[in-house]
């Protein structure tokens with residue numbers, strides 16, 4: 001019987017069946033009625049149903065949250081077996097908002113959305129973020145990662161930075177306590193939208209870790225010469241060095257061009273002056289000015305460093 005029902009119809013049916021007490025519970029978790037209705041949250045008789053839509057706007061599966069009256073040991077969230085992690089909030093990315101927050105759970109996302117703050121989350125939690133999701137973030141000027149205040153959250157944010165180096169990392173304030181999350185801010189600490197926007201202003205860029213992306217052989221050498229590298233890098237602007245090898249056009253406070261490392265028609269190569277890094281959304285090439293030079297000229301670490309040092313001494317020489 002159930003198999004014959006279109007999933008969207010089922011979602012609507014669950015939505016219509018949501019008892020008042022569940023709606024009130026969600027309100028107490030900072031999720032307003034409009035968000036409950038828009039995102040078709042529902043009730044299957046045992047658990048709260050959260051329909052998860054895939055990139056093509058098809059209903060992929062339901063995430064099932066525990067009944068607040070259920071005092072048993074069962075998991076707070078259930079995912080149907082056999083499903084892989086999905087991004088919750090594709091429709092938000094399509095709208096290309098001026099900023100987006102990647103947070104750590106479906107309810108956190110909905111609490112943010114309830115305050116008019118565009119947000120997405122991975123249904124796999126802080127530990128799962130797929131590289132193939134990143135291209136949909138192209139064209140969104142500000143991307144924040146705001147995970148729970150714990151080790152898994154910190155690690156998860158750094159993982160995302162490997163694919164999306166332009167992210168800014170938001171640290172939840174100490175008041176949320178260990179393991180505290182976005183919902184705690186709005187519910188327990190009674191934060192407003194403005195409070196949260198001010199927290200975003202205090203975010204910091206993701207650390208550029210060359211060793212995370214460069215081949216190991218390069219990374220170990222580079223790591224041993226970190227001070228020397230930093231000294232040379234600080235005398236250069238990454239966009240000026242890269243402009244010797246490729247055409248770059250400005251795009252907000254970033255630069256963009258056709259990737260020299262793969263057949264790139266889009267252009268999908270982005271330069272981030274603020275953290276002196278580049279990232280290609282087509283082939284995943286990623287690094288700093290030094291790894292760029294080594295790879296594009298196929299030269300050694302030492303040779304690249306020497307050449308950069310020469311350019312750093314004569315910053316206006318564009319003809320090299």
Ligand SMILES: [Zn+2]
Pocket residue numbers: 259260261262264269280281282283284285
């Ligand atoms: Zn590329």
